[in-house]
Amino acid sequence: MVAEVVFTVKTPQNLNIQFPVDHSFSSGNLLFTNPNGYDPNMIIEVDLSGNLVHNYSTWLENEPSKRCVARDLAFLDSSTLLMLDSQQGIFYASSKGNVKGIWSNLATGTKGVLGCDLQRFSVDLNNKKIYVISTNINCDYSYIPGVFVYDISGTFQTLLTHEQFEFTWDVVGDESGDIWVTNTQNIFVFRAGGEKNVDIIDPIKNKLGYNGIQLSPSGTILVTVPAPVNDLLIEIDPTSATLSNTYPLVGNTTSTGSLSGIPGSIVIDPNTNDIIIEVPWASKKEGKDVDVVQIYSKKGNLKSSFGGHSCKDTNLLCVPLFGMINLNNKQL
Secondary structure, eight states, X not given: OOOOOXXXXXXXXXXXXXXXXXXXXXXXXXXXXXXXXXXXXXXXXXXXXXXXXXXXXXXXXXXXXXXXXXXXXXXXXXXXXXXXXXXXXXXXXOTTOXXXXXXXXXXXXXXXXXXXXXXXXXXXTTTTEEEEEEEXXXXXXXXXXXXXXXXXXXOEEEEEOOTTOSOEEEEEEOTTSOEEEEESSOEEEEOTTOTTOEEEEOOOSSOSOOOOEEEOTTSOEEEEEOOSXXXXXXXXXXXXXXXXXXXXXXXXXXXXXXXXXXXXXXXXXXXXXOEEEEOTTOOSSSSXXXXXXXXXXXXXXXXXXXXXXXXXXXXXXXXXXXXXEEOOTTTO
């Protein structure tokens, strides 16, 4: 599912535009990672219209020869941004985007603490936990996937695995402390009672997999579902683990619409409850003229989109499937 896409922001300059270093994240904007792009050594701040606000270097502030290639992002608190590097571990940065180093000793390959080939992570402030997906928990050729669980200080608590894990894509905690993990064929719900208390659900049969996952303001679970003919956003009741709503997304590719736009990351605008989805292969050829970052109402209606599709443009950014977060007042 992981793929490089092109993301065009509204700036008259090219990618090498220079910004003052003394700049803080602005509430209401979006942050994107850029590991597969033209310059993987930065994270990108844009407003909700797609205008470029700032580029932040991910070279370490006090070790300029070292860098974090950020794949995913999450706020720990108002002054600390955590950044997941697939091959190195969890880094932390200030609210000005200055990268300090590895956070809480969570480096990849630390036996019994963190695996290798990190995929996604999530900071669950409600339950004071952090979840990190590793596609290789033992850092060997077995490539066993799992989810490392920590308390909010980064102290290891447990490792979630399952014999039916194929490829784990994303993770989130709900209001009851249950941990939801999207997998290619199923969604796993590790109930708060323990690792052995697991629900496995598969509400959509015609799909390519289950991808991004997010907790809605009402406490339901939102999941992006790449699918042939029509990609979906689904809503699941967390208590019963049953499907409550299905919303078709815009942008399946090719002239017949038979290939997925691969919808991934989900964030919620806390001011409007709008749902923002990254759809990196969204097509301009079918139906509505839609771009790769799509904004939907809480009822699932497309409101707007921004981004781009052509690497021939001079003012472009290439962003991956993962690594999009909202900057809201609670975080800042």
